[in-house]
Each structure stands twice: as C-alpha cells, then as structure tokens.
Amino acid sequence: DAGITQSPRHKVTETGTPVTLRCHQTENHRYMYWYRQDPGHGLRLIHYSYGVKDTDKGEVSDGYSVSRSKTEDFLLTLESATSSQTSVYFCAISPVGRGDYEQYFGPGTRLTVT
Amino acid sequence: DQQVKQNSPSLSVQEGRISILNCDYTNSMFDYFLWYKKYPAEGPTFLISISSIKDKNEDGRFTVFLNKSAKHLSLHIVPSQPGDSAVYFCAAGTGTASKLTFGTGTRLQVTL
Numbered sequence: 001d002a003g004i005t006q007s008p009r010h011k012v013t014e015t016g017t018p019v020t021l022r023c024h025q026t027e028n029h030r031y032m033y034w035y036r037q038d039p040g041h042g043l044r045l046i047h048y049s050y051g052v053k054d055t056d057k058g059e060v061s062d063g064y065s066v067s068r069s070k071t072e073d074f075l076l077t078l079e080s081a082t083s084s085q086t087s088v089y090f091c092a093i094s095p096v097g098r099g100d101y102e103q104y105f106g107p108g109t110r111l112t113v114t
Numbered sequence: 115d116q117q118v119k120q121n122s123p124s125l126s127v128q129e130g131r132i133s134i135l136n137c138d139y140t141n142s143m144f145d146y147f148l149w150y151k152k153y154p155a156e157g158p159t160f161l162i163s164i165s166s167i168k169d170k171n172e173d174g175r176f177t178v179f180l181n182k183s184a185k186h187l188s189l190h191i192v193p194s195q196p197g198d199s200a201v202y203f204c205a206a207g208t209g210t211a212s213k214l215t216f217g218t219g220t221r222l223q224v225t226l
C-alpha cells in the first residue's frame with residue numbers, strides 16, 4: 001500500500017466552473033504525478049512534480065494547473081471545466097530509491113463535466 | 115504520436131492457458147519498461163518491469179520479454195487464472211526523467 005488517497009472520489013460539475021482535485025500521500029515521496037484515463041488513450045500525463053513548488057507539464061497539460069506547497073499534497077485544478085475534461089483522474093507517486101520509474105497509483109477520481 | 119502502442123484492445127484466453135500481451139514502442143531512448151494491471155474502479159497496480167540491459171524478467175506466473183532490436187516487449191502469464199481478467203497497460207521510461215509513457219491498454223478476459 002503506497003499510502004495514496006484522492007479526493008473527491010466522484011464529482012459532477014458544470015461547464016465553466018473551477019474544480020480542484022487533491023492527492024495526498026503519507027510516505028514523503030518526492031515525485032508525484034497526475035494522469036487522466038480515457039477510452040482509446042490509456043493513461044496520459046497531465047502534470048508532475050519533483051519537489052515542493054517544483055512542477056512541470058506533461059503531454060496533456062492545457063486547461064490544467066497544479067500546485068505543491070507541501071510534500072504530501074499535490075493539487076490539480078481545472079480553472080474552467082469543459083466537457084472534454086470528463087475523465088478519470090489518477091494520482092501517482094514514485095518512491096526514490098526503489099527504481100526511479102516505478103509509479104504507484106491512487107484509487108482515482110471520476111469527474112463528469114455537464 | 116503514440117510512442118508506446120498496444121495494438122490488441124482485447125484478448126480472451128482459457129483458464130490454465132498462456133496469455134501473451136504485446137507492446138511496441140518507437141522511442142529508442144526508452145530504457146525501462148513496466149506492466150501495470152488495472153481492475154475496474156481501481157487505480158493501476160504495478161506488475162513487473164524490465165531494464166533495457168535485460169531481455170527477460172520473471173516473477174512467478176508473470177514473465178516479461180524485451181526485444182530491443184524489434185522495439186517490442188511482451189508479457190506472458192502462465193497459467194492464466196480468472197483473477198487475471200483486467201486491463202493491462204505497458205509503460206516505458208527514459209533515464210533522463212522520472213516520467214512514463216503508457217500504451218492504450220489490452221483488456222484480458224480469462225474464461226473458465
């Protein structure tokens with residue numbers, strides 16, 4: 001158990017509203033990631049963080065922003081949600097020292113934008 | 115540009131038989147490959163990995179094979195069990211960043 005929680009687990013929101021998803025880890029891992037999963041696309045990286053206040057873009061970052069003010073929390077914000085952002089969002093962490101590539105995932109947040 | 119491809123969206127195998135899931139990649143800089151398993155309504159779980167310096171890695175019923183010249187990897191599950199029914203994702207990473215690129219997934223169904 002990698003000690004990752006995501007909140008909320010489910011959310012329905014209207015187009016144009018801001019939405020923030022939270023990822024919380026209990027084990028002080030340096031690297032954290034946000035992915036979205038869509039049919040036919042697999043898992044696509046949105047943003048990732050390699051330390052407090054250190055973040056970078058992934059392949060599908062448009063329309064999303066992130067923040068990491070504490071090691072344990074990584075927030076994903078949709079500034080103005082659109083229907084194309086309806087998806088399942090997964091947070092992941094990468095434990096340094098156990099293989100830089102292995103990532104461990106949270107349970108996911110299902111977001112529906114109406 | 116899909117750098118990691120899983121060309122079979124689904125696969126059905128009888129219980130007890132071998133399941134073979136395939137993955138192709140285009141980026142020759144990838145040097146580490148992983149397989150994840152995902153059940154509905156859960157996050158992906160790490161299954162097995164292989165470094166580019168190896169051509170095989172085994173863990174119980176699961177074996178991953180890497181053919182660097184063909185830019186191809188495969189996951190063998192022997193014997194297949196009903197609990198193996200899930201979506202399997204392959205992923206690849208490079209030494210310069212702790213980022214992974216995932217394939218689109220293959221849904222494995224193991225039938226009785």
